[in-house]
Amino acid sequence: MHWQPAANLGAIRQRAALLATLRRFFAARDVLEVETPLLCSQGITDPQIEPFVLSQGAALTAPRFLQTSPEYAMKRVLAAFGEPIFQIARAFRNGELGARHNPEFSLLEWYRPGFDHHQLMDEVADLVQECLGARPLEKFSYRQLFLERLAIDPFTASIAELETLARRHLDPGDLTGDRDLWLDLLMSHVLEPALGDGCYCFIYDYPTSQAALARIVAAADVRVGQRFELYVDGVELANGYCELTDAAEQRRRFERDNAVRRERGLSERAVDEYLLAALEHGLPECSGVALGIDRLLMLATGASRIQDVLAFDWQRC
Amino acid sequence: MANYSTSEFRSGMKVMLDGDPCSILDNEFVKPGKGQAFNRVKLRNLRTGRQWERTFKSGETLEGADVMDRVMEYLYADSEFWYFMESDTFEQYQADAAAIGDSHLWLKENETCDVTLYNGAPLSVAPPNFVELEIVETDPGLKGDTATGGTKPARLSTGAVVKVPLFISTGEVVRVDTRTGEYQSRASKS
Numbered sequence: 227m228h229w230q231p232a233a234n235l236g237a238i239r240q241r242a243a244l245l246a247t248l249r250r251f252f253a254a255r256d257v258l259e260v261e262t263p264l265l266c267s268q269g270i271t272d273p274q275i276e277p278f279v280l281s282q283g284a285a286l287t288a289p290r291f292l293q294t295s296p297e298y299a300m301k302r303v304l305a306a307f308g309e310p311i312f313q314i315a316r317a318f319r320n321g322e323l324g325a326r327h328n329p330e331f332s333l334l335e336w337y338r339p340g341f342d343h344h345q346l347m348d349e350v351a352d353l354v355q356e357c358l359g360a361r362p363l364e365k366f367s368y369r370q371l372f373l374e375r376l377a378i379d380p381f382t383a384s385i386a387e388l389e390t391l392a393r394r395h396l397d398p399g400d401l402t403g404d405r406d407l408w409l410d411l412l413m414s415h416v417l418e419p420a421l422g423d424g425c426y427c428f429i430y431d432y433p434t435s436q437a438a439l440a441r442i443v444a445a446a447d448v449r450v451g452q453r454f455e456l457y458v459d460g461v462e463l464a465n466g467y468c469e470l471t472d473a474a475e476q477r478r479r480f481e482r483d484n485a486v487r488r489e490r491g492l493s494e495r496a497v498d499e500y501l502l503a504a505l506e507h508g509l510p511e512c513s514g515v516a517l518g519i520d521r522l523l524m525l526a527t528g529a530s531r532i533q534d535v536l537a538f539d540w541q542r543c
Numbered sequence: 544m545a546n547y548s549t550s551e552f553r554s555g556m557k558v559m560l561d562g563d564p565c566s567i568l569d570n571e572f573v574k575p576g577k578g579q580a581f582n583r584v585k586l587r588n589l590r591t592g593r594q595w596e597r598t599f600k601s602g603e604t605l606e607g608a609d610v611m612d613r614v615m616e617y618l619y620a621d622s623e624f625w626y627f628m629e630s631d632t633f634e635q636y637q638a639d640a641a642a643i644g645d646s647h648l649w650l651k652e653n654e655t656c657d658v659t660l661y662n663g664a665p666l667s668v669a670p671p672n673f674v675e676l677e678i679v680e681t682d683p684g685l686k687g688d689t690a691t692g693g694t695k696p697a698r699l700s701t702g703a704v705v706k707v708p709l710f711i712s713t714g715e716v717v718r719v720d721t722r723t724g725e726y727q728s729r730a731s732k733s
Binding site for chain 2: 272324325410413455
């Protein structure tokens with residue numbers, strides 16, 4: 227049995243220093259720190275993310291979910307007050323365990339009213355420079371990235387073409403799936419390891435099927451989700467959106483998620499009526515981003531495993 | 544055998560894949576924040592020895608393979624099989640040419656080997672890292688030539704041909720690294 231911490235004292239000190247740096251960064255920019263509940267009555271519909279469910283306790287009238295991100299609650303704060311806000315929070319994702327995943331992890335999430343996703347990418351770059359030091363910036367649209375590095379158009383290629391290309395680079399056995407499965411494989415196995423090598427690399431404007439909660443707009447000949455990701459040394463560090471503010475469209479996306487869940491044999495999840503009511507009331511035009519604090523600390527310390535920056539990782543708590 | 548899910552895959556676990564028993568070497572969880580979860584698994588096919596990476600959707604399962612590693616003594620060979628014995632149970636096993644592969648070049652009677660059993664039968668045989676074998680044929684030794692560093696081929700009692708220094712003669716016993724097939728030294732006198 228390991229009663230001792232997984233991280234050494236140096237990493238624990240560096241975490242404390244990093245948290246102080248983050249708070250200083252936002253204080254200097256007049257972004258308000260908020261706290262929202264971890265144990266929520268509403269889960270999320272995202273078919274790729276499984277929450278932990280709490281079902282026993284005298285205060286419970288129905289099961290509650292450990293939050294998978296503070297996004298919905300923060301958007302409700304934003305809809306009510308319209309202030310730029312940030313939060314340093316624990317989030318929980320069931321089944322995500324590996325060298326870069328711990329089922330309980332720390333997120334930095336912030337929202338900027340009036341920013342589009344490019345303005346927010348600039349601010350993410352400022353923050354990361356402050357934490358990890360200066361590096362050149364790189365920016366590619368998702369489409370540009372696939373065209374330049376894989377010579378394929380991720381928006382127009384057929385599923386068969388994407389599958390053929392993926393099979394040239396890796397062995398997925400008898401794996402079958404939709405267009406996003408092959409795009410995810412190419413992104414995570416072929417492209418991602420080389421992204422942000424010696425630089426800070428932003429990828430933006432994703433296929434609409436991967437827009438998540440980003441606004442969808444027409445761009446040139448295709449429609450794109452105004453979502454972005456930051457990669458540093460082959461590590462996915464942050465994910466942001468120019469936020470969807472339309473309540474009716476948000477409800478359709480929740481319903482589409484549930485349709486995907488049904489197809490995959492997963493249980494459907496109730497949609498978060500609190501969030502939808504806040505959007506009905508009116509969410510200011512804004513952009514928001516979530517950044518993995520443990521991964522940021524991995525990059526700052528040179529750790530190759532997330533366990534090395536956690537006082538007590540999943541196996542020790 | 545039990546089924547194992549990708550989240551249970553551990554280094555050293557033996558599983559069935561595409562009809563062959565395989566050993567898991569490494570298991571990496573790969574998941575984009577907003578995308579599907581995969582496990583990128585490094586495997587070795589225990590029948591062919593091939594190492595490669597296979598990507599699974601997280602949550603997929605594989606059947607466990609009935610594979611065991613045993614230390615056994617090599618006894619002898621006939622025209623078809625090589626015979627091994629487990630020293631604590633005295634149980635004997637016969638390995639065919641496919642299981643032996645190139646290992647027959649290094650098998651010496653009464654040496655211990657690592658034998659991998661699949662469904663109770665030898666699947667592969669690994670000889671000791673170093674064996675001492677007699678030279679049955681080589682060009683005459685050049686007496687006193689220990690400095691020039693030249694080599695010549697020599698045939699060992701098992702049929703293996705290794706490069707030895709010029710001063711080594713037929714009838715001498717030499718020590719060979721079975722992983723590289725390279726001559727190490729003259730055998731220590733026993």
